[in-house]
Amino acid sequence: MSADTRQPEQPATGPEAPKKIPTGVVLGKDGKPCRSCTSFASWANQTKSALKISSSGGSAGAAAAAAMAATTAAVAPSGPADCPADVETLGRGTWTLLHTIAAQYPTQPTLGQQADVRGFIGSLSRLYPCWVCAEDFQKFLAKSPVLATSRDEFGRWLCAAHNEVNEKLGKPQFDCNLWEERWRTGWKDGRCD
Template identity: 65%
Template sequence: MDNNNTTTTGRRDDDHTPTAAAGADGPKKFPKGVVLGADGKPCRSCTSFASWAAITKSQTKGASAGTTTGTAVPSTFSSQPSPPADCPPDVEALGRSTWTLLHSITATYPTAPTASQQDNARGFLRSFASLYPCWVCAEDFQDWMKTNTPRVSSRDEFGRWMCEAHNAVNVKLGKDVFECSRWEERWRTGWKDGRCDG
């Protein structure tokens, strides 16, 4: 199976980077890294700003050449490193903000939560995983939770579980993993060297 194609349903392939969707004039080509939504159109919250900018560049080239399929542009094309602050977030900005929120929730979670608070945490994670704007990310998180049930019986347990979830994503993206024994320093108390204290 070709890992760079998808149908108009936007269902993902193995590497989550569909590059074509069927159109009236045949498949429409998109730059590598562009993820399609269920409507067959590029998903802004699933795609990096660089790839999104490449779409615009390829559409401009296609229009000037009188074509509708566009010209694929390397996903490294970008006139600026990130979108302006008043633009919808790309997948990277959305991810950074999301991890900040999720880790902050675990950092303020009770040390000895009630049964109701534990139910709320599990319910939040289920809802979050079904509503997350990047459908590829949402499906990955849902799949990960099937084999890594949320551990919410204490702050430390929840914080370590969230760190493990974050590390699983980092591994997929080829990023460094974080030492989960230090999650509380990073997200709740601040580093022991005092640099977070002003």
């Protein structure tokens, strides 16, 4: 579930040149900006750019652009809590859910439980709101199918999946030997107690 700025294939329509979109804004398969695939900061920059264009014609537009700039500066990087999730909020929430599922997964799951977790992960890879992230996850699943014959195996598989995304995003790798301490039992230093 990584973010990237790939754009979906779009057929050229009419004599108009393609619109330039701000860096970091990802288009959905419909050709419109995708909130779930774009960070809040990139989304806000896109909105500010649109307001600047409209503000060149009058003071009302300039006031709106100034208000947007002030709002953007005052908000957390992922935006207000009551706004649609951006790619970063969505990713953090999804990884939290998945790792917590792994932490509560049975040590000796039945064949039915194994099928359920594989089905859930497969469905997630097709339904994930960020199409870029979904396609990346589907590619990961094709080369590294879900391993779920035990809690430890599933937790380590999930950690490896998360580390692959971290690598794509330039984030540090997590030591998968510590996955259970991070997501199930809490750190040995007691800070989670």
